[in-house]
Amino acid sequence: MSRKRLQKSADAPATVRTVAALAGVSIASASRVLNGIGGSTETVRRVREAAARVGYVPNAIARSLQARRTGLLALAVADIGNPVYVEMMRAIEEVAKRADYQLLVHATGADPEGETALLEGLARRYVDGMILSPLRIGDGHLTALGRSPVPVTVVGQLPDDAPFDNVRADSHGGVLLAIEHLADTGRKRIAFVNGAPDTLPGAARMTAYRAALTAVGLPYEEELVEIGDFQYAQGRAAAARLLARARPDAIFCANDLIAAGALHELLAGGLRVPQDVALVGMDDTALAEMSFPQISSVSLGAAERGRLAADLMLSRLENPQLAPRRETVAPTLTVRASSEVTL
Amino acid sequence: MSRKRLQKSADAPATVRTVAALAGVSIASASRVLNGIGGSTETVRRVREAAARVGYVPNAIARSLQARRTGLLALAVADIGNPVYVEMMRAIEEVAKRADYQLLVHATGADPEGETALLEGLARRYVDGMILSPLRIGDGHLTALGRSPVPVTVVGQLPDDAPFDNVRADSHGGVLLAIEHLADTGRKRIAFVNGAPDTLPGAARMTAYRAALTAVGLPYEEELVEIGDFQYAQGRAAAARLLARARPDAIFCANDLIAAGALHELLAGGLRVPQDVALVGMDDTALAEMSFPQISSVSLGAAERGRLAADLMLSRLENPQLAPRRETVAPTLTVRASSEVTL
DNA sequence: ACACTCGCCGGAAACGTTTACAAGACCGGA
DNA sequence: TCCGGTCTTGTAAACGTTTCCGGCGAGTGT
Numbered sequence: 209m210s211r212k213r214l215q216k217s218a219d220a221p222a223t224v225r226t227v228a229a230l231a232g233v234s235i236a237s238a239s240r241v242l243n244g245i246g247g248s249t250e251t252v253r254r255v256r257e258a259a260a261r262v263g264y265v266p267n268a269i270a271r272s273l274q275a276r277r278t279g280l281l282a283l284a285v286a287d288i289g290n291p292v293y294v295e296m297m298r299a300i301e302e303v304a305k306r307a308d309y310q311l312l313v314h315a316t317g318a319d320p321e322g323e324t325a326l327l328e329g330l331a332r333r334y335v336d337g338m339i340l341s342p343l344r345i346g347d348g349h350l351t352a353l354g355r356s357p358v359p360v361t362v363v364g365q366l367p368d369d370a371p372f373d374n375v376r377a378d379s380h381g382g383v384l385l386a387i388e389h390l391a392d393t394g395r396k397r398i399a400f401v402n403g404a405p406d407t408l409p410g411a412a413r414m415t416a417y418r419a420a421l422t423a424v425g426l427p428y429e430e431e432l433v434e435i436g437d438f439q440y441a442q443g444r445a446a447a448a449r450l451l452a453r454a455r456p457d458a459i460f461c462a463n464d465l466i467a468a469g470a471l472h473e474l475l476a477g478g479l480r481v482p483q484d485v486a487l488v489g490m491d492d493t494a495l496a497e498m499s500f501p502q503i504s505s506v507s508l509g510a511a512e513r514g515r516l517a518a519d520l521m522l523s524r525l526e527n528p529q530l531a532p533r534r535e536t537v538a539p540t541l542t543v544r545a546s547s548e549v550t551l
Numbered sequence: 552m553s554r555k556r557l558q559k560s561a562d563a564p565a566t567v568r569t570v571a572a573l574a575g576v577s578i579a580s581a582s583r584v585l586n587g588i589g590g591s592t593e594t595v596r597r598v599r600e601a602a603a604r605v606g607y608v609p610n611a612i613a614r615s616l617q618a619r620r621t622g623l624l625a626l627a628v629a630d631i632g633n634p635v636y637v638e639m640m641r642a643i644e645e646v647a648k649r650a651d652y653q654l655l656v657h658a659t660g661a662d663p664e665g666e667t668a669l670l671e672g673l674a675r676r677y678v679d680g681m682i683l684s685p686l687r688i689g690d691g692h693l694t695a696l697g698r699s700p701v702p703v704t705v706v707g708q709l710p711d712d713a714p715f716d717n718v719r720a721d722s723h724g725g726v727l728l729a730i731e732h733l734a735d736t737g738r739k740r741i742a743f744v745n746g747a748p749d750t751l752p753g754a755a756r757m758t759a760y761r762a763a764l765t766a767v768g769l770p771y772e773e774e775l776v777e778i779g780d781f782q783y784a785q786g787r788a789a790a791a792r793l794l795a796r797a798r799p800d801a802i803f804c805a806n807d808l809i810a811a812g813a814l815h816e817l818l819a820g821g822l823r824v825p826q827d828v829a830l831v832g833m834d835d836t837a838l839a840e841m842s843f844p845q846i847s848s849v850s851l852g853a854a855e856r857g858r859l860a861a862d863l864m865l866s867r868l869e870n871p872q873l874a875p876r877r878e879t880v881a882p883t884l885t886v887r888a889s890s891e892v893t894l
Numbered sequence: 895a896c897a898c899t900c901g902c903c904g905g906a907a908a909c910g911t912t913t914a915c916a917a918g919a920c921c922g923g924a
Numbered sequence: 925t926c927c928g929g930t931c932t933t934g935t936a937a938a939c940g941t942t943t944c945c946g947g948c949g950a951g952t953g954t
Contacts, residue, residue, distance in 0.1 A: 221674070221700055223910055234934045239912060248932060263698075265674035269621060270910030273612045273939050279677075280655070289641055289837075298632055301658055310677075312623070312655050315644050331564070331608035334622075355606075357564055440841050468841040475843050494632075495841065498783050498811045500818050566940055577904040582942060591902060613940030616909050 222262035231258035242266065281309045281521060282338040284326055286318035290438070291493035292463065292510045293341070296363070299514030300339060307522050309336070318343045318407075327352035327360065336525055339363060339517045343407040359524045361517045365408050371532045373520040377508035379409065382539030383416035383460070384423060386488045386506045389541055390458045391424040394551030395486055398426065399456035401446050401466050403438035410438075413462045413490070432456055436466065444469025451477060457551070458486040464495045467503050471546070486547040492540075501545035509537035565605040574601035585609065624652045624864060625681040627669055629661035633781070634836035635806065635853045636684070639706070642857030643682060650865050652679070661686045661750075670695035670703065679868055682706060682860045686750040702867045704860045708751050714875045716863045720851035722752065725882030726759035726803070727766060729831045729849045732884055733801045734767040737894030738829055741769065742799035744789050744809050746781035753781075756805045756833070775799055779809065787812025794820060800894070801829040807838045810846050814889070829890040835883075844888035852880035 228238035231254040241247040241255040242264075258264075272278045281304050285293040301311050312335055316322045323342055327349070330338060338356075341363040342349060353360055353372055361373040390398050400417045404410045414433075421428050434450040436442030443466030447459065451473055459474075461467035467489030471481060479485050481501055489496050492507035516535050524530055571581035574597040584590040584598040585607075601607075615621045624647050628636040644654050655678055659665045666685055670692070673681060681699075684706040685692060696703055696715055704716040733741050743760045747753045764771050777793040779785030786809030790802065794816055802817075804810035810832030814824060822828050824844055832839050835850035859878045867873055 221676070224912095225910080235911085236913075236934060236936090237932080240933090243912080246932070251932080263674075265671075267910050268675040268677035269612060269616045270939090271912080273616050273909090273941090274911045274913085276939070278612060288644065289637055294632055294637055297656075298658070301631065301656070305658075310655055310657070312653055313640075313644070314653070315641070315648075328608075331606075332611040333564070334611035440837065465841070472841070472843045472845075494783065495838070498808070498815070498838065499842065500815045567942095568940080578941085579904055579906090579943080580902080583903090586942080589902070594902080610940050613909090614942080616911090616939090617941045617943085619909070 221267075222259075222264045224264070224266070226262055227255060227258045227264045230262060231255045278334065278336050279309055280312050280335040281518075282312045282314060282326075282330075282335040284314040284316050284323065284338060284340045284342075286316055286341070286343050288313060288315045290465070291495055292491045295493060295510040296341070296514035296517075299511040300518045303515055303518035303522070309522070316342075320344060320346050320348060324348040324352045327356055330356045330358050330360070333358065337361070337521050339514075339521060343404075343409070345408060359521060359528065361521045361524075363513055363517050365412060366534075373517075373524060373532055374534045375513045375517045375520065376534065376536045377409075377513060378536055378539050379412035379508065380416040380419065382490065382506045382508050382541075383413055384420045385539055385541040386460050386490070386504075387417070387420035387424055387426075389504070389543065390460065390486055390488060390547065391426060393486065393547065393549070395458035396426065397429070397432060397454075397456045398458045398460055399432040399434070399450055399454065401443060401450060401459060401461045401470055402433065402435045403443070403462045403466065405435050407438075410435075410462065417460070429454075438463050438465060440465040440469050442469075443467075444472055447473040451479075456485060458488070458547070461487070461489045463491045464489040464493045464503065464505055467505070467546075468495055468499055471499055471501075471503060482545065482547050482549045486549070488541075488547050492542055496542075496544065499546075504544045504547040505542055507540050507542065509539065512537045564610075565602075565607040566610070567607070569605055570598060570601045570607045573605065574598045621677065621679050622652055623655050623678040624861075625655045625657060625669075625673075625678040627657040627659050627666065627681060627683045627685075629659055629684070629686050631656060631658045633808070634838055635834045638836060638853040639684070639857035639860075642854040643861045646858055646861035646865070652865070659685075663687055663689055663691060667691040667695045670699055673699045673701050673703070676701065680704070680864050682857075682864060686747075686752070688751060702864060702871065704864045704867075706856055706860050708755060709877075716860075716867060716875055717877045718856045718860045718863065719877065719879045720752075720856060721879055721882050722755035722851065723759040723762065725833065725849040725851050725884075726756055727763045728882055728884040729803050729833070729847075730760070730763035730767055730769075732847070732886065733803065733829055733831060733890065734769065736829065736890065736892070738801035739769065740772070740775060740797075740799045741801045741803055742775040742777070742793055742797065744786060744793060744802060744804045744813055745776065745778045746786070746805045746809065748778050750781075753778075753805065760803070772797075781806050781808060783808040783812050785812075786810075787815055790816040794822075799828060801831070801890070804830070804832045806834045807832040807836045807846065807848055810848070810889075811838055811842055814842055814844075814846060825888065825890050825892045829892070831884075831890050835885055839885075839887065842889075847887045847890040848885055850883050850885065852882065855880045 224235050224238050228235040238255050241252050337359045339361045363375045366374040418428050431454045434446040436446035447470035459470050489503045489505040492505040496503040496505040567578050567581050571578040581598050584595050680702045682704045706718045709717040761771050774797045777789040779789035790813035802813050817824050832846045832848040835848040839846040839848040
C-alpha cells in the first residue's frame with residue numbers, strides 16, 4: 209500500500225507483500241493462493257502472475273518461524289570419515305530426503321563435552337530432531353537427552369531404562385557369528401584386535417569375544433588380544449605387536465579399518481591369508497570388499513540402523529506421543545576370501 | 552503483562568517475553584541484557600536470574616529471521632560415499648565450524664536437474680551459502696548460479712569467464728605427474744582406466760592422459776584405454792577387460808577406487824605389483840594407503856580444495872562485494888609400493 | 895539554577911510468513 | 925423479497941527475536 213513498501217530497492221528479494229501489492233490483493237489472499245488454498249479464479253490468476261513476474265520464492269526461515277518446524281534433522285557422529293558412519297549417513301540422508309527433511313551433520317570428534325553441548329543446543333530449536341551416535345555415554349548425555357525439547361534418537365547402546373528412541377547393533381551376536389565361523393573352519397587360536405576398549409563398541413566387542421570363545425569351547429588367552437583405536441594406523445600397529453609375540457591362526461578385528469591394517473601386516477610378514485591366518489573384520493564396509501584378498505566381515509547393519517533411526521525419528525515427529533521404542537538389528541556374516549579355507 | 556501471556560502452559564519453551572515478565576522489565580531490556588549490550592547492574596542481575604530460572608535459550612529461527620542470516624552452509628556433492636568427497640567434506644566442516652557455521656549436506660547423485668533445483672532452492676534462503684561440486688556443468692547450472700541470491704562456491708572446472716568463486720584441481724598437472732613418474736621408472740606401455748568420460752573430471756583426465764603421453768614421448772594406443780565409472784565395481788570390471796586384451800606394464804587409474812579394483816584384477820591374475828605391472832591411482836584417499844601393496848596416488852588436494860572453498864565462502868559472506876576469485880590447487884604425487892620399482 | 899550530555903529504559907516496528915476471525919458478496923430456495 | 929449458507933476477501937495477530945527512537949533521570953560544568 210504505502211509507497212514506502214513499493215519503493216524498496218529493486219533487487220531486494222520479493223516478499224509476499226510485493227506480490228500482493230502487485231496483484232492488488234491483500235497479503236492474506238496472496239499467501240492463500242500461493243499455498244493453494246482457495247481464492248477466486250481471477251485472484252488466483254493475478255497472484256500467480258505477479259509471483260511469476262517478480263520471481264517470488266517464499267522465505268524458508270519466516271515459514272519455519274510461523275510453522276514452528278524447520279525441516280532439518282541433525283546427525284551427530286564422531287567422525288564423518290569413518291566408512292561405517294558414511295554408510296549410516298547415506299541411509300539416513302536417503303530416508304530424510306524422501307520425507308522432505310534435510311540433514312545437518314555434526315562431527316563431534318567423540319568429545320563427550322561437545323556432544324552434550326550439542327544436545328543442550330537443541331533448545332535453540334534450529335532442527336526438528338537429532339540422530340546421535342555417541343561412542344561413549346555418560347550421565348551428561350542422559351540428563352541432556354531428558355532436557356531436549358526436540359526428539360533425539362540414539363544409535364548405540366543406551367541403558368535399558370533410558371526412555372529414548374534407541375537403535376542398537378547386536379555386538380554380541382555379531383562377534384559370535386565371526387568366532388563360530390572361524391572355529392567351524394578349524395581355527396584354534398583366534399586372536400582379537402580391538403579398538404578403544406573404553407568406548408561402548410569397544411567394551412561390548414571385548415566381552416563378546418570372551419563369551420564367544422567360551423561358547424565355541426576355546427580358551428581365552430591374554431597374548432592373543434591387542435588393542436588400538438578404531439582407525440587404520442593404530443589398528444595396524446596393534447596387529448604388528450600381536451604378530452610379534454604370538455602365532456594365531458586367525459585374527460578377528462573389531463572393525464574393517466583394523467582388519468585392513470592387520471591384513472597389511474600379515475602379508476608384509478609373508479603369511480598367507482587365509483591359509484596361514486584367517487581374517488575376519490567387522491562392519492562390512494566397502495573396504496572389506498576392496499581389499500585383496502577380500503576380507504570376510506560381520507555387518508552390524510550400519511545402513512539398516514541408519515534407516516531405522518531415521519524412521520523412528522520421522523514417526524516420532526509425526527506423533528510425539530509415541531512411547532520410546534528400541535530396535536535391534538541382526539548381524540550378518542559375509543564370508544570372503546580371507547577366511548574361505550578350512551584347515 | 553497480560554495474564555494470557557503468563558498463563559502459557561508451563562512447559563512451553565521460555566521466550567524472551569517470559570524472561571522479561573519474570574524480571575519485571577521490558578522485552579527490549581531483556582534482549583539487550585541477554586546479548587550483553589548495556590543494562591544497569593540491577594537490570595542485568597534480574598534478567599540473568601530470570602533467564603536462568605526458566606532455562607531460557609534464544610530461538611535460533613527467530614533470530615535468523617531478524618538477522619537475515621542462518622548460520623548454515625550447504626554442501627552439495629554427487630555422492631557422500633565417495634572417499635574423496637568425504638575428505639573434502641571433513642575439511643569444509645572443520646573450517647565452517649570454526650567460524651560458527653554448520654553444514655547441511657546434499658547428495659545430488661550427480662543429477663543435473665537435481666542440482667539446478669537445489670540452486671533454485673537457494674532463493675528460499677534456508678542457508679547463507681552453498682559449496683557445490685558438480686560432476687557436469689550445464690547451462691542450467693550457470694543461469695541458476697547467476698540467479699542465486701546467496702553466494703555459491705563451485706569446486707570443479709567452471710568456464711573461464713563465469714563470474715563465480717571457483718576452486719579447481721589441476722587434473723592436467725596431476726596426470727602428468729603420474730605418467731612422468733611411470734615413464735621415469737621405465738614403463739613403456741602405460742594403460743589408463745578412466746571413469747565416466749562425460750563428466751568434467753573424466754573428460755579432463757582423458758585429454759590429460761593423451762597430452763602426458765606425448766610429453767614423455769610415448770605413443771597413444773587405443774587398446775590401453777578402458778572406461779567405467781568412478782566406482783570400485785565398474786573400475787574393476789574395466790580393468791579386467793583391459794587385461795584380457797592387452798599387456799600393459801603400468802596402469803594409471805582415474806581414481807583410487809578404480810585403482811583398488813585394478814589391483815584386485817592384477818593380483819588375482821597372478822601378476823606382481825609393481826614388478827610386472829606398476830599401478831598409480833588418483834585422489835590419494837585413505838584407500839590408497841590401506842591397500843596392499845599400498846598404491847601410489849596423485850593427490851588433487853581434495854581436503855585443500857575443501858578448505859579453500861570454505862575460506863572463499865566465509866570471506867565472501869563477510870564481504871559480498873569481493874570480485875569473483877579462482878583458486879587452483881597443485882597436485883602432488885605420493886609414491887608407494889605399487890610403483891616403487893624401476894624396470 | 896540551568897543547560898547539556900549520557901546512560902538506561904520501554905514502546906513499537908521490523909524480519910516474512912501463516913491463519914483466525916469477521917465482514918462482504920453472491921446464490922438458491924422458500 | 926428475504927433468509928441462510930457458501931465462498932471470498934481483508935484486517936490483524938501471531939511466531940520470537942532484535943533494534944530504532946524518544947523519554948526520562950542523574951550527573952556535570954558553568
